[in-house]
Amino acid sequence: MSAHGPATPVRGAPCWVSLMARDLDSAQEFYSAVLGWRFRPASLGEEFSVAVAEGQPVAGIGALAQSFQVAVAWTSYFAVENADETADKIRERGGTVAVGPLKLGPGRAALAADPDGATFGFWEGQTLAWSVGRGAAPALLELRTRDAFAAAIFYAEVFGWASGDPDGCDVTYEHDQVLVREGTHTVATLRGGAVESAPDPRVRPRWHVHFPVNEIEKVTAATVAAGGTVTPVTPTADGEGRQAVIRDPDGGLFTVTSY
Structure with a gap:
């Protein structure tokens, strides 16, 4: 991930x-x-790079899958004040910490999984100016x-969501989904079974990254030409756009979305 920049992320x-x-x-x-x-x-070394679109940082790539002995995957990172305390909270609540916390540049990072196995990361330190749904960042x-x-209860206890802290994130439950907001801006969505319904055993829990694109057919054609695979284009959950799931040649899974 990126580790240098002027921004102090919202906890x-x-x-x-x-x-x-x-x-x-x-x-x-x-x-x-x-x-x-x-x-x-x-700024983390020769194994890392920052992707840039329209002059703005989008995402990072780190050639670490083999050294960490993990599958190639896109990972979402969340900002924390203390990586060690966060790791303890994850373990106390039935999650696992697979890697770290370890020193990376001016910050500290770790990879973890929630009790259902969805992988995520957390980061202690400053970041680049970046926010979901804004500019070139993931949509x-x-x-x-x-x-x-x-899942919302687990992440709220780990990351302090809905704590009432004006410097943190709030959570609302709407239409069988949990929305995580930074002020009025939605930064994450948790989707699954409705309240009090039985969990769906067919779902493989995973954090999905959606990247915005303008011409989705052009992107899917380029994917196949570059050696990736793509699912058929379908409407987005809100019905206002279209999306397709792409797997890169090494198995990294992500979604492209156009509106």
Whole structure:
């Protein structure tokens, strides 16, 4: 992930997304061809880069999948004040901490999983100026899980959502989904079973990253040409746009969305 910049992120809010890749050059080649990103070196070392679109930071790529012995995947990171305390909270509430917290540049990072197995990261320190749904950043971070209400309780206890702190995130439950807001701005969505309904065993819990695109057919064609796979284009959950799920050649899964 990125670790240098002028911004102090809101506690508990998503603060970055990063691809855990096997090879930096091949990953950059794919995402440049499909999404038109350019890349610049990150402050964390030669294994990291920052994707840039329209002059703004979008996401990070780190060639760490092999060294950490994890699958290639897009990871959503959340801002915390103390990484060690956050790790303790995760373990106390039935989650796992797989990597870290470890020192990365001027900050500290860790990889974890919630009780249902959805992987996420957390970051202690400053970040680049970046927020979900604004500018070139991802349009949406979405947790698809078996029980959105139970997941919301876990993340609220870990990240301090809905604590009443004006410097934190609030949570609302609308139409069988949990919305995480920074002020009036939605920064994450948790979707799953309705309140008091049985969890859906068919759902594989996962945080999904949605990147905005203008011409979705052009993007899906470029995906196939670059060696990735893509699902058929479908309407978005709100019915106002279209989306497709893409898997890069190494298995990294993400969604592209156009409105």
